[in-house]
Each structure stands twice: as C-alpha cells, then as structure tokens.
Amino acid sequence: MTDDRLEHVAGLVCVICEQTYPAEEAGYVCRECGNEGILDVRYDYDLVGARLSRESLAADRNMTMWRYRPLMPVAADAAVPPLTVGWTPTYDAPRLAGTLGLTKVWVKDEGRQPTASLKDRASAMAIVKAREAGAEVVTTASTGNAAAALSGLSASVGQKNVIFVPESAPQAKIAQLLAYGSTVALVKGNYGDAFNLCMKASAEYGWYNRNTGFNPYMTEGKKTAGLEILEQLEWEVPDAIFVSVGDGSIIGGIHKAMKDALGLGWIDHTPRIFGIQAAGSDYLVQAFENDEDVLTKAPIAADTVADSISADLPRDRIKAMAAVRETDGAYLRVSDDEILAAVPVLARGSGVFAEPAGAAAYAGLVAAVERGFVGASDRVVVLSTGSGLKDVASAMKAVTAAGTEPMVIAPTLEALKDALAQRAND
Numbered sequence: 001m002t003d004d005r006l007e008h009v010a011g012l013v014c015v016i017c018e019q020t021y022p023a024e025e026a027g028y029v030c031r032e033c034g035n036e037g038i039l040d041v042r043y044d045y046d047l048v049g050a051r052l053s054r055e056s057l058a059a060d061r062n063m064t065m066w067r068y069r070p071l072m073p074v075a076a077d078a079a080v081p082p083l084t085v086g087w088t089p090t091y092d093a094p095r096l097a098g099t100l101g102l103t104k105v106w107v108k109d110e111g112r113q114p115t116a117s118l119k120d121r122a123s124a125m126a127i128v129k130a131r132e133a134g135a136e137v138v139t140t141a142s143t144g145n146a147a148a149a150l151s152g153l154s155a156s157v158g159q160k161n162v163i164f165v166p167e168s169a170p171q172a173k174i175a176q177l178l179a180y181g182s183t184v185a186l187v188k189g190n191y192g193d194a195f196n197l198c199m200k201a202s203a204e205y206g207w208y209n210r211n212t213g214f215n216p217y218m219t220e221g222k223k224t225a226g227l228e229i230l231e232q233l234e235w236e237v238p239d240a241i242f243v244s245v246g247d248g249s250i251i252g253g254i255h256k257a258m259k260d261a262l263g264l265g266w267i268d269h270t271p272r273i274f275g276i277q278a279a280g281s282d283y284l285v286q287a288f289e290n291d292e293d294v295l296t297k298a299p300i301a302a303d304t305v306a307d308s309i310s311a312d313l314p315r316d317r318i319k320a321m322a323a324v325r326e327t328d329g330a331y332l333r334v335s336d337d338e339i340l341a342a343v344p345v346l347a348r349g350s351g352v353f354a355e356p357a358g359a360a361a362y363a364g365l366v367a368a369v370e371r372g373f374v375g376a377s378d379r380v381v382v383l384s385t386g387s388g389l390k391d392v393a394s395a396m397k398a399v400t401a402a403g404t405e406p407m408v409i410a411p412t413l414e415a416l417k418d419a420l421a422q423r424a425n426d
C-alpha cells in the first residue's frame with residue numbers, strides 16, 4: 001500500500017496510550033498496549049472536507065455506505081463488494097412518539113441490509129481491507145450476525161472465510177452461514193470462547209481477522225449508520241440516539257460519525273447517545289453506574305434472550321463508554337421480558353420487525369422516558385439493528401407473552417364469523 005492512496009487518514013491512535021501509527025504501519029492493535037489497545041482511525045478533515053460536503057452528498061446518487069468513502073479508510077479506487085450495504089430507511093414513527101409523549105421518534109431499520117443486520121457495514125469494510133492486505137482467508141468470531149454478514153459479503157466476491165459462532169446461535173443465523181458456504185465452527189461455549197479460539201486460529205494460520213473490538217476498521221464501517229441518520233434528518237441533529245450494546249462497537253461507530261460530522265463542520269453539536277444493555281449482560285451499565293474503569297473491571301457471566309448483545313466482556317468497551325460519557329447520554333438496562341415485549345410494540349407501532357437485540361433499543365427508550373432521561377420536547381432516533389426473521393423462536397415467545405394468538409379455523413366463512421365474534425367478545 002502506498003501512502004498517497006490513504007493520504008486522508010492522518011493516523012491510527014491507541015485508545016489507551018494515544019500512540020499514533022501511520023495507516024500503512026498500523027497493525028490491528030497498539031504494539032505497546034496489546035489487544036486492549038484498540039486503534040481509532042483519525043482523518044485529515046481539511047482533505048476530507050475538500051472531497052466531501054453536505055452539498056456533494058446531496059448530489060450523490062450512490063445510495064450505499066460507500067457514499068461516505070472519502071471519510072473511510074479505503075482508497076478512492078478500491079473495489080467494494082457488490083451487495084448493496086447501507087442507506088437503510090429512517091422511518092418517522094408518529095404513533096410511537098405519541099405513545100411515549102415525545103416530539104419525534106424515528107426508527108432506522110438495519111434489518112433491511114443484505115444479510116439483515118447492521119453488521120454488513122463492518123463486514124463490507126472487512127472484505128475491502130482483507131483484499132487490500134492480500135489475505136487468502138478471512139475469519140471472525142461472532143454471536144451470529146457479524147458472522148452472517150462476513151459470510152454473505154464474502155460469498156458476493158468469492159472470498160474464502162472461516163467462522164466461529166457459539167453452538168447456541170439462533171438457527172436462522174447458522175443457516176445463513178451454511179447457505180453462503182462458509183467454513184463454520186460451532187463452538188461448544190459462549191461468544192467469549194468463540195472469540196478466543198478465533199484469535200488463536202487467526203494467529204496460527206495468518207487469516208485476516210475481522211473480530212469486533214480488535215480490527216480497527218470495523219467501527220469505520222459501522223459509523224456510516226450514524227452519518228446516514230444525520231443526512232436523512234437533513235443535518236438537523238436529533239436530541240438522542242438509542243443503541244443496543246454488546247461489544248460496544250456499534251455505539252462507538254455512531255459516536256465516531258458524530259465526531260467526524262462535528263470535525264467537518266456538518267453539525268454544531270452531537271446528540272446524546274444512550275447505550276442499552278440486557279439486564280443479564282450489563283457490563284457497561286454496571287461500569288457506568290459505579291464509575292468503574294472498564295480497563296480493569298472483570299468480565300461478567302452474560303445471559304440474555306437477546307443473543308446479539310450477550311457479552312461477558314465488551315470488546316470495544318473503551319470507545320463504548322466514551323460514546324455515552326462524552327455526549328451526556330447514559331447506559332440503561334432492560335430485562336429480557338421488556339426486550340421481548342418491545343418486539344411486537346415496535347413492529348405494530350412502526351412496521352419494523354426487529355430481533356430481540358434490535359428491539360432492546362426501543363425497550364431502552366421506554367425506560368429512558370420513564371426515568372426522565374428524555375421528555376416531551378425531544379426528537380429521538382431508535383436504531384433497530386437486526387431483522388426479526390433472524391430469531392423466529394424469540395419472536396414467537398414475544399407474541400405469546402403479549403397474549404397474541406392466531407385464530408385457528410376450518411376453511412369456511414361460518415368458522416371465520418364465529419371466530420371473529422368470539423374475538424369481539426374477548
């Protein structure tokens with residue numbers, strides 16, 4: 001790689017010791033701090049600003065995440081995977097806003113991505129970086145969605161890949177991996193076990209490593225969701241953004257988008273960012289409430305129905321904590337029951353059917369309203385990170401808990417009339 005192809009990248013900065021590495025010399029992590037020393041990509045905003053502006057974006061007909069390419073760590077002429085990633089809709093949801101007593105609620109539907117979760121944004125970036133590095137094989141560990149995303153994006157370009165997921169991952173996610181033709185290791189253990197094994201395998205075999213909270217470029221893919229929110233709201237900064245959090249990479253990406261937009265003068269302040277965790281996987285909520293140092297806080301034993309946000313030790317926890325602290329947001333926990341209850345509420349109130357981890361962000365908004373973190377004058381975005389079709393078993397649990405049952409009837413008008421009458425009486 002030559003310097004001038006990435007001349008807009010000022011360097012990669014360690015989140016712990018702040019050592020700066022030039023783009024062409026940076027490894028995955030800081031050489032001094034090891035695996036905790038995640039790197040943050042910094043840009044030359046003067047150079048980026050000369051190539052990309054609110055006006056140039058308005059005229060750009062490339063409706064994918066790559067419309068922000070001058071603000072991404074990829075060369076102008078790098079080939080990108082053919083699947084359409086990004087520019088997911090941000091829906092105005094007035095009925096949800098009315099129910100919650102808020103001025104505005106928008107739902108950004110990441111279930112619309114090619115493999116049905118926000119992870120496509122990171123995995124598309126991984127493919128570009130892996131090819132730039134000349135990697136033969138790319139690998140990741142995942143609770144399921146990052147894996148499905150890497151698997152699908154790899155299939156789109158014929159890239160060999162090896163995937164590590166917990167054996168307990170939802171069937172739909174495993175089916176995606178197998179359909180896309182990945183080499184799949186179902187690990188007898190949790191996400192942490194899959195992660196550690198993937199790290200060892202990648203070191204052993206020299207595979208390109210896409211792991212979340214290790215590969216510094218994943219945040220740069222995920223941040224495009226935040227840039228889209230700003231652009232889709234016509235640069236009128238919302239008051240708050242609600243994001244569900246496992247490893248903390250998505251929330252770090254949303255924060256990064258806001259910092260970039262601020263640095264480029266596209267916005268004049270950042271929204272408050274709220275991180276939502278499941279009560280059974282609340283490492284960052286604990287650290288936030290007790291003011292603990294996330295570098296030294298021990299892992300927890302995570303357990304939640306929202307598999308995508310189940311993390312014993314959030315890998316991107318330093319960026320994740322900064323996202324909330326630096327924007328005057330908060331970390332909030334919601335129970336599995338509240339998460340499941342949010343699935344049909346979000347679906348009925350906006351038309352967006354989310355997997356539990358996606359609906360968790362909405363459950364968090366409900367909790368934030370109850371606790372007075374947001375109120376009547378606020379304009380709020382809920383990031384729905386993945387499709388409800390990813391986990392049909394949980395969706396069925398959610399609708400059963402909500403007391404919703406189908407009418408099971410004979411194929412006659414009589415039977416229908418009886419059933420409807422019965423329903424009217426209930």
Ligand SMILES: *Cc1c(COP(=O)(O)O)cnc(C)c1O
Nearest residue numbers: 145246247248249250357385386
């Ligand atoms: C990965 C994922 C999350 C959490 O993202 P982190 O970067 O791990 O915090 C939330 N929802 C869905 C659907 C996901 O796939």
Ligand SMILES: [Zn+2]
Nearest residue numbers: 014017030033
């Ligand atoms: Zn360092």
